Amino acid sequence: MSGILVYALHHDGAFNKNSLGAVSEGARLAGELGTECHAVVVGDPAGLGDELCASLGRYGARKVYRAAGPEGLAQPVVDAMAKIIGENGHRYALFGGGLLGFEIGAGLAARRDAGVCMEVTHVRVEDGKLVSERPILQDSSVTDVHYRSDLGVIIGRLNAFEARESGDASATVEDVQVDFEPHSLKAKMVTRGEQRGADVNIEDADILVAGGRGLGKAEGFEALEQLAGALGGAVAATRAVVDAGWYSYSAQIGQTGKTVSPKLYLAAGISGAIQHKVGMQGSENIVAINKDANAPIFEFSDLGIVGDLNKIVPKLTEAVKARKAG
Amino acid sequence: MASPNGHRSVAPIEFPPPVDPAAEFIGPPTDPEDERIEVGVAIVGGGQAGMACAIRLLQLLEDDPELAESLGEVPVAVIEKGRVAGAHQLSGGVMNPSAIRSLFPEDDSWPHFGEVGKETVYFMLTAKRALPLKPTPPPFRNHGNYVVSVAELNRWLGERAEEAGAYVLSETVGAKLLVDDGLVVGVRTGDKGRDRQGGEKSNFEPGSDVVANATVLAEGCWGHLTGAALKGLGLAAGDPQVWALGVKEVWEVPQPLDRVIHTLGWPLRPQAKYKEFGGSWIYPMNRAGAQPRVSLGFVIGLEYADARLSVHDVLQEFKLHPLVRRILADGKRVAWGAKAIPEGGYWAMPRLHAPGMVICGDGGGMVNVPRLKGIHYAIRSGMLAAETIYSRLKSGSHDFSPYDRAVHDSEIGKDLYESRNMKQPFGKGLVVGGAITNAMVVTKGRLPGGHWATHRDADQPLMLTDRHERYPKPDGKYTFDKLSGVFLTGNATRDDAPSHIRIQQRVPRELAEAWTWMCPAGVYEVPEDAPDGGEHVDLIVNPSNCVQCGAITAKGGRLTPPEGGDGPVYQVT
Numbered sequence: 063m064s065g066i067l068v069y070a071l072h073h074d075g076a077f078n079k080n081s082l083g084a085v086s087e088g089a090r091l092a093g094e095l096g097t098e099c100h101a102v103v104v105g106d107p108a109g110l111g112d113e114l115c116a117s118l119g120r121y122g123a124r125k126v127y128r129a130a131g132p133e134g135l136a137q138p139v140v141d142a143m144a145k146i147i148g149e150n151g152h153r154y155a156l157f158g159g160g161l162l163g164f165e166i167g168a169g170l171a172a173r174r175d176a177g178v179c180m181e182v183t184h185v186r187v188e189d190g191k192l193v194s195e196r197p198i199l200q201d202s203s204v205t206d207v208h209y210r211s212d213l214g215v216i217i218g219r220l221n222a223f224e225a226r227e228s229g230d231a232s233a234t235v236e237d238v239q240v241d242f243e244p245h246s247l248k249a250k251m252v253t254r255g256e257q258r259g260a261d262v263n264i265e266d267a268d269i270l271v272a273g274g275r276g277l278g279k280a281e282g283f284e285a286l287e288q289l290a291g292a293l294g295g296a297v298a299a300t301r302a303v304v305d306a307g308w309y310s311y312s313a314q315i316g317q318t319g320k321t322v323s324p325k326l327y328l329a330a331g332i333s334g335a336i337q338h339k340v341g342m343q344g345s346e347n348i349v350a351i352n353k354d355a356n357a358p359i360f361e362f363s364d365l366g367i368v369g370d371l372n373k374i375v376p377k378l379t380e381a382v383k384a385r386k387a388g
Numbered sequence: 389m390a391s392p393n394g395h396r397s398v399a400p401i402e403f404p405p406p407v408d409p410a411a412e413f414i415g416p417p418t419d420p421e422d423e424r425i426e427v428g429v430a431i432v433g434g435g436q437a438g439m440a441c442a443i444r445l446l447q448l449l450e451d452d453p454e455l456a457e458s459l460g461e462v463p464v465a466v467i468e469k470g471r472v473a474g475a476h477q478l479s480g481g482v483m484n485p486s487a488i489r490s491l492f493p494e495d496d497s498w499p500h501f502g503e504v505g506k507e508t509v510y511f512m513l514t515a516k517r518a519l520p521l522k523p524t525p526p527p528f529r530n531h532g533n534y535v536v537s538v539a540e541l542n543r544w545l546g547e548r549a550e551e552a553g554a555y556v557l558s559e560t561v562g563a564k565l566l567v568d569d570g571l572v573v574g575v576r577t578g579d580k581g582r583d584r585q586g587g588e589k590s591n592f593e594p595g596s597d598v599v600a601n602a603t604v605l606a607e608g609c610w611g612h613l614t615g616a617a618l619k620g621l622g623l624a625a626g627d628p629q630v631w632a633l634g635v636k637e638v639w640e641v642p643q644p645l646d647r648v649i650h651t652l653g654w655p656l657r658p659q660a661k662y663k664e665f666g667g668s669w670i671y672p673m674n675r676a677g678a679q680p681r682v683s684l685g686f687v688i689g690l691e692y693a694d695a696r697l698s699v700h701d702v703l704q705e706f707k708l709h710p711l712v713r714r715i716l717a718d719g720k721r722v723a724w725g726a727k728a729i730p731e732g733g734y735w736a737m738p739r740l741h742a743p744g745m746v747i748c749g750d751g752g753g754m755v756n757v758p759r760l761k762g763i764h765y766a767i768r769s770g771m772l773a774a775e776t777i778y779s780r781l782k783s784g785s786h787d788f789s790p791y792d793r794a795v796h797d798s799e800i801g802k803d804l805y806e807s808r809n810m811k812q813p814f815g816k817g818l819v820v821g822g823a824i825t826n827a828m829v830v831t832k833g834r835l836p837g838g839h840w841a842t843h844r845d846a847d848q849p850l851m852l853t854d855r856h857e858r859y860p861k862p863d864g865k866y867t868f869d870k871l872s873g874v875f876l877t878g879n880a881t882r883d884d885a886p887s888h889i890r891i892q893q894r895v896p897r898e899l900a901e902a903w904t905w906m907c908p909a910g911v912y913e914v915p916e917d918a919p920d921g922g923e924h925v926d927l928i929v930n931p932s933n934c935v936q937c938g939a940i941t942a943k944g945g946r947l948t949p950p951e952g953g954d955g956p957v958y959q960v961t
Contacts, residue, residue: 202876318881335869335872337871358862
C-alpha cells in the first residue's frame with residue numbers, strides 16, 4: 063500500500079474546511095497515482111462518531127483511522143500518523159493550511175526522516191510521484207519540490223485546496239491504538255480561541271464585503287455590515303483601516319493579514335495596492351466600488367463601479383433584500 | 389517668504405521630532421552584571437564597514453591567540469537589524485575595488501558584475517533630448533571600478549566574517565549606546581514583541597546589554613546610535629550632515645547594456661529656487677549564464693524646496709525619456725529600494741571616536757559625492773578601525789583616537805578634503821554651480837578655497853508647486869506606484885509593532901505633503917478630508933511600509949530601528 067494519508071482536524075462535530083480541502087486533494091492525487099486516500103482523526107471518541115468519520119468518504123477518503131487522544135494538539139497526531147504510516151507504508155502525508163498542520167507536518171518529517179514542503183499551493187503527479195509547487199519570493203516565482211525520501215510531507219497553504227465532494231459517506235472507519243510518547247501528553251489544551259479573536263471566520267466565508275480608506279470614516283462599516291448581512295456574507299478590511307482603528311485586525315486581508323478566496327469579493331473604497339491584492343486575488347468574482355476611476359483595483363476586478371459608495375452600498379443592500387424577499 | 393496661498397512658508401525644523409536622542413538612546417547598562425552578554429568587540433551594523441571591521445579584526449586575532457583569548461568566548465560580534473546581512477543594503481553601485489582587494493589580498497571571488505568598460509554622461513536637455521558630455525567629466529570616470537550589488541556583496545562578506553569566527557546576530561537592533569562614566573561600554577539590543585502601544589505581547593523578549601571592550605558604530609547612512617552619539621558625546625562637526633535620497637530599480641532586460649551611464653538635468657529643474665541637485669545612474673549587471681540586468685536610480689539632495697518633489701516619482705518620470713526606454717524595452721522590474729546618502733562631505737564629518745568607541749563608513753559621512761563613491765571608504769574605514777582597536781586593546785587602552793588620524797591620512801580623508809566644497813555651489817543653480825565644481829575638480833579643490841558652509845536639509849522652507857502633475861500615472865508594467873515597490877522589497881513588517889518613526893503628526897499642510905511626497909515607501913499620507921487652507925492636518929503614518937531609507941531623519945523627523953528582522957529584505961540592490 064503506498065497511499066496518501068491526510069490529517070483531518072475536527073471541532074464540535076464538524077471538520078475544518080481546509081482539512082476537507084486536503085482530503086479532496088488527496089483523493090484526486092490518489093486517483094491519479096492509482097492508490098487510495100486515507101484520513102486520520104485524533105480526539106475524544108465521544109465526539110468522533112462512526113457517522114462523522116465516515117462522512118469524510120464524501121470527499122474521497124476510502125478509509126478513516128480513528129485514534130483516541132488529546133484533541134487539537136500536534137504531538138499526539140504526530141505519534142498517531144507515525145504509527146499508521148509505519149504499519150501501512152503510506153508514501154505521502156498531506157495537510158491543509160493552518161498552524162496545526164505546520165506543526166504536525168514538521169514533527170512527522172523529523173520523526174520519519176521525511177522530506178517536507180510547506181505553503182504548497184498545488185500538487186501534481188509526475189512519473190508516478192507527487193511534485194509540490196511552492197511559491198517563493200513574495201509569490202513572484204513558483205518552485206517544484208520533489209521528494210527523495212520514503213515519505214513525502216506536503217503542507218498546503220491556507221485555502222490552497224478546495225473541498226470537493228466526490229464520493230459517498232461510506233469510508234471504512236478503523237480504530238487505531240496509539241501509545242503516545244511521554245512528551246506528547248505533557249501539553250494540554252487550556253482554552254480554544256479563534257485565531258486573532260475573530261468572531262466571524264472570514265477565511266471560510268463564500269461572500270466577503272471588504273472596506274478600505276475610501277469609506278471615509280469608521281461608521282462607513284455599518285453600511286458594509288448591512289450589505290454583508292443581506293448577502294449572507296462577512297465583512298473584511300484593508301490594513302489601512304485596521305491601522306486607523308476602524309475595524310478589527312481579525313478581518314484584515316492582505317500580505318500581513320489573511321488570505322481569502324471567496325466566491326464573491328466586494329471591495330468598497332479599496333484602492334487595490336499589491337499588498338491587499340495578494341490576500342484576495344484568488345477570489346472567484348471581484349467587484350470593486352471606488353470613486354477614483356484610476357484605482358489599481360479596477361485592473362483586476364471582474365466588475366468595476368466608479369461612484370460614491372455611500373450612495374451605492376445602501377441601494378445595493380435594499381436591492382439584495384428585495385430580491386431575497388421576492 | 390510667502391507661499392502662493394498667502395501664509396508664511398514653513399520649514400520642517402519648526403516641527404522637530406518629539407524625541408531627545410541623547411537622553412533616550414544613551415545610558416548606562418541596566419541589566420544585572422551577571423546577565424550581561426560579554427563580547428570582545430561589538431560592531432553595530434553588518435554592512436560593508438561592519439563586516440570589513442569584523443574580518444580584519446579576526447585576521448589580526450588569528451595571529452595573536454593571546455589577545456583573542458583575553459577577549460573571551462565571543463571576540464567579535466556583529467549586531468545586524470536586518471533579517472540577514474545585506475537585507476538593508478542598497479547602493480548604485482559602482483565600487484572602487486582597492487579596499488576589498490587589500491582586505492582579501494588572495495581572494496578575488498567577491499561577487500560583482502564586471503569591470504566598468506565604456507561610460508557616458510548625458511545632460512538631459514528635455515523630456516526627449518539628451519546631450520552626451522564629451523570628454524566624460526573627471527568625477528564620472530570609472531575605469532577600474534566594478535559594478536556590484538551591495539545586498540549581494542554583503543551576504544558574501546557576512547559569510548567570510550562568520551567563517552573567520554564572527555558572531556553575526558541578525559534580526560537584532562542596537563537600540564541604546566551603553567555609556568558608563570564617559571566610556572562607551574557596549575550597546576543594548578532592542579526589545580521584541582511589543583504591541584502598538586508599547587505593551588508586552590505574549591512573545592515579548594526584552595533586549596540585552598551587550599558589553600564590549602570596544603564598540604564600533606557602522607550603522608550606515610542615518611545611524612541611530614551614531615546620531616545619538618554625535619549629540620550626546622559631542623562628536624558633531626561644525627557643519628551639519630546633509631543627505632540625498634536615492635531610489636533604485638533593478639530590471640531584467642533582453643539586451644545587455646554595454647556601458648555605465650550617468651545623467652544630469654531633466655527631469656530636475658535648473659532654477660536655483662528649487663534647489664534640485666542630483667542625477668541618475670544606469671549600470672549594467674551582466675553575469676555569464678544569467679539574464680542581463682540593469683541597475684538604475686535617481687538621487688536628489690534633500691535640501692530641495694518643493695514639498696511635492698518625490699524622488700520615486702521623478703525616477704518613474706525619468707524612465708519615460710527615450711534614452712531610458714531604449715534600455716529597458718521589453719524588460720521587467722525585479723527589484724526596488726531606497727536609501728539616503730550622506731552628502732555633507734569633509735566639513736560634515738564628525739569626530740570619529742569617543743572613549744571605547746569608533747564610527748565607520750556612511751555613519752561617519754564617508755561618501756565622496758562628486759565621484760558617487762562610498763563602498764570602498766566603508767570597507768577601508770572598517771579595516772582601519774579594526775587595526776586601531778587591535779593595537780590599542782593590545783596595550784590595554786580604550787582610547788581609539790589614532791583611528792581618526794588614520795582615516796584622515798588615508799585615501800578617505802584625502803579624497804574628501806579635495807572635494808570639500810563640491811556640493812554647496814549647486815545652491816547657486818546648475819550652470820553656475822557646475823562651473824564652480826569643475827574648477828574644483830581640475831584644481832583638486834584648491835579653487836575656490838575656503839569653507840563653503842551647508843545648511844541642514846530640514847532648515848529649507850517649503851513651497852507648494854504643481855510639480856506632482858508631471859509624474860506619470862503608474863501603469864504597473866513600466867511605471868509603478870510606491871507600494872508595489874515596497875512589496876518587491878520583501879518587507880512584511882508586523883503591523884501591530886510600536887511605531888519606530890518619531891515625528892509630529894499635527895503639522896501644516898506643506899510639511900505633511902513634503903513628507904508624503906518624499907517618502908518612497910508610502911509611510912505618510914495626508915487624509916483625504918484634510919483642510920486645504922492654512923490649518924494643520926493630522927498626518928497618517930504607516931510605519932510598517934518603511935524600508936529604512938533614513939530620509940525622514942534629514943527632513944524633520946527621526947527614524948529609529950524597527951523590531952529586529954523587520955524592514956526590507958533586499959536581494960540584488
